[in-house]
Amino acid sequence: MTRTIMCRKYKEELPALAHAPFPGAKGQDILDHVSAKAWADWQKHQTLLINEKRLNMMNAEDRKYLQGEMDKFFSGEEYAQAEGYVPPAE
Numbered sequence: 001m002t003r004t005i006m007c008r009k010y011k012e013e014l015p016a017l018a019h020a021p022f023p024g025a026k027g028q029d030i031l032d033h034v035s036a037k038a039w040a041d042w043q044k045h046q047t048l049l050i051n052e053k054r055l056n057m058m059n060a061e062d063r064k065y066l067q068g069e070m071d072k073f074f075s076g077e078e079y080a081q082a083e084g085y086v087p088p089a090e
Helices: 024-033 034-054 060-075
Strands: 004-006 013-015
Touching: 004 024, 013 034, 034 060
Parallel strands: none
Antiparallel strands: 004 013
């Protein structure tokens, strides 16, 4: 049976991630409070930010910026958007 958690982003009980996305306290916090759906949505948004803002993941400042945006994304705060991006029509 799939483990569920109260998702911090969507404020509802949703399936959890199977494992922490990275080691340490931050990874454990995400495992305990962020649903698999919210994590997948973040990964899509993160890709848009990396491409649009030409972030270099070898650069510590760019990684720090992206982590800050991830925290905002999951907590419901205003987070950076890819300028000019129009999502495809469903």
